[in-house]
Amino acid sequence: MRSGAKVAIVGGVFVVVASGVGYGGYNLWNGITGGSGGTTGMSGSDERKTGPVTSEEVTSTARDFLAAWAAGEPDRASQLTNNPVDAGPALAGFREEAKVSAVTITPGAPTGSGTSVPFTVKATVTYEGVSKPWTYTSELTVVRGLTTGRALVDWKPTVVHPKLTSKTATIRTGGAKTGEIQAVDRKGRVLTAEKYPSLGPVLAQLRERYGSTAGGRPGVEVFVDPGVEGAPDTTLLTLAKGEPGRLETTIDADVQAAAEKAVARHGTASVVAVQPSTGAVRAVANSSPNGFNAAFEGKKMPGSTMKIVTAALLLEKGLVKADQAAECPPTAMYHGRTIGNLDGFSMNGATFGKSFARSCNTAFIKKIDDVKETEGDDSGLAREAREVFGIGLEWKTGIRSVDGSVPEATGGEAAAQYIGQGTVQMNPLNMASITATAKAGVFKQPYLVAADVDDRTFATAERKLPASVARQLRDMMRLTATASYGTAVGPMASVRGSDKGAKTGSAEVDGQATSDSWFTAFADDLAAAAYVEGAGHGATAAGPLVAQVLNAD
Known part of the structure; x- marks a missing residue:
């Protein structure tokens, strides 16, 4: 059972905090929404709304979706999207495959045309007794459902994390598939994505191809598995560093x-x-x-x-x-x-x-x-x-x-x-x-x-x-x-x-x-x-x- 879940207003911003696993989601959900679904269109009314979503619908839909997600209720959260079939497994994987043991999600003010809501995820990842904080930002957009007229989150994998750019991609935590590499230029100078941003995808491919032969030792990471053969993983967080192997390249720094x-x-x-x-x-x-x-x-x-x-x-x-x-x-x-x-x-x-x-x-x-x-x-x-x-x-x-x-x-x-x-x-x-x-x-x-x-x-x-x-x-x-x-x-x-x-x-x-x-x-x-x-x-x-x-x- 989870150790608890709280809903609070912090600095005028809605925050949902949940920890542990095995959540009592029904009671939490009713506690947040009053059991009526509010403006999300779950009240049982047969009236079908039309036209652009209102600011109230954007705020309440985003709030309820993020609350259900943070509480570890992927089924309920997915029902607040326009694609529950894809959203449910992706949200479940956030807990089960990424090994997230606790999470706080903080929405920001709507942006753009007022239908997009940025938010900050502050999570704790726990794997084999090692825990580490993990913070990132993402964004969701609220649209009107084509058939129901409800205000719904427009589902995209990037809602979970901006690096999830395809349906096949998933976030996982575990031992890295390959060892880390320390890529160096032709004069032995270390090449990093932080110093040379364009080399990020290049270094990822070099690691995928040479990480197992460059003499390095794999670490424990949170990473995006693209789900495509031959495509490299993308590291999001390192829980335990491995030992990098040295790889010489022809690049001149x-x-x-x-x-x-x-x-x-x-x-x-x-x-x-x-x-x-x-x-x-x-x-x-x-x-x-x-x-x-x-x-x-x-x-x-x-x-x-x-x-x-x-x-x-x-x-x-x-x-x-x-x-x-x-x-x-x-x-x-x-x-x-x-x-x-x-x-x-x-x-x-x-x-x-x-x-x-x-x-x-x-x-x-x-x-x-x-x-x-x-x-x-x-x-x-x-x-x-x-x-x-x-x-x-x-x-x-x-x-x-x-x-x-x-x-x-x-x-x-x-x-x-x-x-x-x-x-x-x-x-x-x-x-x-x-x-x-x-x-x-x-x-x-x-x-x-x-x-x-x-x-x-x-x-x-x-x-x-x-x-x-x-x-x-x-x-x-x-x-x-x-x-x-x-x-x-x-x-x-x-x-x-x-x-x-x-x-x-x-x-x-x-x-x-x-x-x-x-x-x-x-x-x-x-x-x-x-x-x-x-x-x-x-x-x-x-x-x-x-x-x-x-x-x-």
Whole structure:
């Protein structure tokens, strides 16, 4: 039996305190609500309310729900939600699986439109004789039930805890599945999520993958079990510390710090830095609030940054040369699809190198038929991406990563691919690697943890860039970064490297008013690529972000 439950007004705020297990919930419930259900719609009246919930309904529904939850009455609490089937087990698990032995829940004042109620949970977790306090905040929203007209809590797993972001996830307390790790950068400096917030998801994956082999000893934790095979747990509270095992990564703490500051200026941004000579990842950062590592796992159209690959294809086939004239009309049509240049500019008679530096779309589209003649089909770009730049191979970076995609396409879709639109899918990791390949002349698979740590086999490209092609490609990227007409000259002016090159990009996304901003560049032996959602031209948002990262090396 529980040792007691009390309801009180503390500082004008309703507070429910309950402790122990095996609660006498019926009497407690009646004591709180007067046995009538109050304004929650449980009075037995057949009258069905309509319209927005009132402030009184919000307050009383939130109060009664939190009271039942705190008292250890998941069945009653779930009936105050619009999804009792899911809410009941989740609320029961809070006690049974998370091992919560006592809890106080304190609601705050309604926020927003007045239907959301923040609250603070102060719990005690007890496991095998060890107890520890646990405090966090969450929020609930009150809505009107569609069929009953009652005011109900709009059920989401995040009501229980903000880290419960899916139906399969549960909070558990017990021995950790894997030992802790102490991840260090390439110079032995300790990397923590507190100091480098973007590394939180990365460190969680590293622990999941290497915690059992890095020599550490598991501790006792409260953690979110995602309920998805291969997905890492998220630690919420440590009851008893384990012994961490040391894991060396390729991260450079200085470059990582710069990347963290750079992405923080944008709502949704990602950046990756890679060393061209080795493939070692020096930084990975995201500003996305949901913890998704878009820098490694995202799938977005890269816009004109893809022209690095397209230019390599055209150069390899002998269809263009950096210092020879190329057509650059205002528009070009291919299989019924018209593609134009920014603001309709044209540069007939200009070199292909200048067309690359100014990002002339039509100079690339005009060569598609010539590529088709030499290749025999429309798949030349897909082959170039895979055979030279390693796109579409199985990269084994040390954590989850997506290695890009250039599907075989025909007609107008093939034209869109030439300028990084359509079905091309990339992320900053892929674009940083493409830039690193252009700089080094050969693909080096990016990696975060050395291959010999777990005997991984790195992906290798079928062939490297011919020396003359690599030289021309680098020269064109240098023009883009340094020539007065280059689209990347603004951001790259501040980059200190003695040898630097770049490519800008903007990807037009259906249903999105402003294009995504892309930028990729190298400076000496560091390459970086960034993506900023809905930020416009590549030099405007993503460019300064990359420049800041390159200057940190």
